[in-house]
Amino acid sequence: MPSLRPPLSLIAAAAALSVACHARTSPAPSPSAAIEIRTVLDSTAAGWNRGDLGPYMAAYAPDADAGGTSGFVHGTAAIEDSMRRGFWKNGRPAQQLHYEHLTVRLLGASDALVTGQYVLSGAGLPDRTGWFTTVWEQRPEGWRMIHDHS
16 A cells, blocks of 8 residues: 655655745845935934934934933933933034944835944044944835834
């Protein structure tokens, strides 16, 4: 009587196909999404360097969360208040801002993870640097940060 068990090679092929069909891969960053997000980040640095908090804050979605050394705050009003009590306590930041090592990784069609390093320099002070991770969402008004951990 012939065996009713499938050959081992058929089982292995089915398993490999199942894994391949269910493997999760991140989409390659869309050139336009990466350019748009970098443009928003450039505008935050330009506003910061002019002493204008508005362009810096415009990168955040109204319901964004931001975390720093003292924990997380929720919403743009709280984020702005935190900035005004910190870097902007004298009416404007003392140092100039730029970003380095930026990586934009799409997590889906309308979500992205952005990592990089911020650099604060100038004003006769030692440079301050730190790494950040931000989560972005594409909204009707464009790409906006919904989470900032820096």
